[in-house]
Amino acid sequence: MATTAAPVFFERQYDGTDAYVDGGLGFNSPAKIAYKDVSDRHDLPPKIVISVGTDVGEVVDDMRFMADRFDFKFTRLSVPNTILLEGHCLGDIPLDDWRPKLGGRTTLERLENLTNAYLARAETRRMLEECARELVLLRRQRARTERWETYAMDITYRCCADENCHAGPYLKNRPSMRRHVNEAHGELTREKSPQEVENLLNTCRVAKGGAEGPRSRSGSRRLTRQGTNGVESEYVPIWHSWSHLEKGDAE
Ligand SMILES: [Zn+2]
Numbered sequence: 539m540a541t542t543a544a545p546v547f548f549e550r551q552y553d554g555t556d557a558y559v560d561g562g563l564g565f566n567s568p569a570k571i572a573y574k575d576v577s578d579r580h581d582l583p584p585k586i587v588i589s590v591g592t593d594v595g596e597v598v599d600d601m602r603f604m605a606d607r608f609d610f611k612f613t614r615l616s617v618p619n620t621i622l623l624e625g626h627c628l629g630d631i632p633l634d635d636w637r638p639k640l641g642g643r644t645t646l647e648r649l650e651n652l653t654n655a656y657l658a659r660a661e662t663r664r665m666l667e668e669c670a671r672e673l674v675l676l677r678r679q680r681a682r683t684e685r686w687e688t689y690a691m692d693i694t695y696r697c698c699a700d701e702n703c704h705a706g707p708y709l710k711n712r713p714s715m716r717r718h719v720n721e722a723h724g725e726l727t728r729e730k731s732p733q734e735v736e737n738l739l740n741t742c743r744v745a746k747g748g749a750e751g752p753r754s755r756s757g758s759r760r761l762t763r764q765g766t767n768g769v770e771s772e773y774v775p776i777w778h779s780w781s782h783l784e785k786g787d788a789e
Contacts, residue, residue, distance in 0.1 A: 547634045567597045569612075570604065585676055586611045588669055592628060613669055617656040617711045628652050684712045691745070697725040698742045708744065715739055 540551040540558030550557045554670055565571055569589040575662040577583040587610060589598060598614045603610035619629030619674055626648060636642040680686050686694040695715035697703045709715045716739060720727055727735050 552741060567601065569598065569601045573601075573604070583608060584610060586669070586672055587613070589614045591616050593617070597758070611672060615665065617653050619646060619653060621653055621655055623655045626652075654666055687712070687743070694744050694746060695739070695742045697722075697746045699726055699738060709742075710740060715742055 540553070542560055543549065543558060544560040544562055545553050548560075550559045552558070557706065567589060569587055573584060573587055587601065587605070589601065589612070591597065591614070593616050597613075601614075604610075617628050619627060621627050628649075631645065631648060635645045637644045657666075667710060681690075682773060696708065697705045697715070697718060699719050703722065705718055709718055713718040715737070719735065719738065727738075730738070761786050
């Protein structure tokens with residue numbers, strides 16, 4: 539309720555002593571705030587921003603400007619004020635329309651019908667398909683980076699370069715495992731090619747949880763090249779990195 543408490547139309551909402559109103563006066567579209575928030579959290583700006591709202595207008599002009607300047611894709615999905623459905627369009631519905639007073643069914647049905655009419659348009663379907671295609675492409679690119687197994691697959695590392703090594707029990711991710719192997723087992727890695735070192739790292743991968751495969755004493759499962767859960771099929775080693783994504787390099 540607080541996020542829709544538009545001044546003049548609705549009363550401010552309180553959480554304890556804090557008052558909340560709709561952000562329309564300062565940030566009519568919160569896309570810019572969301573963009574900054576995601577960038578800060580991941581230390582990497584998003585490549586795609588999809589904004590959902592009503593009508594287009596100047597509300598999203600600043601985001602279009604930012605998308606051009608910072609090279610990300612911006613898509614705005616909005617039911618325009620001008621779609622006519624049974625003689626009505628979104629622009630005809632007052633901001634505080636709520637009929638009948640109990641439940642607002644008539645108003646909600648009208649909004650739903652207008653939204654469905656918008657979604658059925660060929661142009662809207664094309665936009666949605668394009669967004670879906672790009673999101674899948676990004677997902678595939680991310681699955682080829684070293685971060686993906688840590689971020690999405692709950693994989694960690696346990697040193698298996700030397701059975702007497704007491705490092706760990708777990709090394710956080712592949713870069714820390716590689717660093718450890720080079721620093722603590724340099725005599726072993728000096729004789730190996732880079733690919734052989736990567737193969738060694740593969741044998742040190744451990745999935746937390748998981749139902750199959752031999753378990754270590756801690757209950758985790760060590761992954762092998764013959765891993766049975768499809769992990770190996772997704773994994774492509776180190777030379778793919780996040781900088782790869784920033785260049786927009788696809789397959
Ligand atoms: Zn070790």
